[in-house]
Amino acid sequence: MPVSLAEAKMHLRVDAADEDGLIAGLIAAATAHLDGWAGVLGRCLCEQTWRQDFDRFARVLRLPLGPVASIASVTWRNAAGQVATVAGANYLLRHDAAGSYLRFRDDFDFPTDLHCTAAVIATSVCGTSPEDTPAPIKAAMLLAVARMS
Numbered sequence: 001m002p003v004s005l006a007e008a009k010m011h012l013r014v015d016a017a018d019e020d021g022l023i024a025g026l027i028a029a030a031t032a033h034l035d036g037w038a039g040v041l042g043r044c045l046c047e048q049t050w051r052q053d054f055d056r057f058a059r060v061l062r063l064p065l066g067p068v069a070s071i072a073s074v075t076w077r078n079a080a081g082q083v084a085t086v087a088g089a090n091y092l093l094r095h096d097a098a099g100s101y102l103r104f105r106d107d108f109d110f111p112t113d114l115h116c117t118a119a120v121i122a123t124s125v126c127g128t129s130p131e132d133t134p135a136p137i138k139a140a141m142l143l144a145v146a147r148m149s
Helices: 005-012 020-034 135-148
Strands: 048-054 060-063 068-077 083-085 091-096 099-104 120-126
Touching: 005 020, 005 135, 020 135, 048 060, 060 120, 068 091, 068 099
Parallel strands: none
Antiparallel strands: 048 120, 060 099, 068 083, 068 120, 091 099
């Protein structure tokens, strides 16, 4: 979780362990409200693995959920449904003001016998460690936990 039980208890000025279960649940609720694809921030707060499907290859494939720490794999399906892995040497993870993206090397020849939908699959590791969660997000989570308590 981006906010620890100890941090939340300090913010709430709670010393006893009687309410630990409730406070942990409130942290989970605040995280669920902000985190991931459906969260209001539209970003990953905790380290997690996400899969993004694309119908075709392109020199640049945008990864809509971030921050992206690494690419776990890039695979593709042919028209018969067989899956093959793209070697890591054929692409790079890049970041710009719009977010993260996969950039295929100029000399990489895109496979042509692609499945009709969701043929290219990028699996990425997104989010940060709790220590690297931005302070404003931690503050917002602590305020949300206090409001729900």
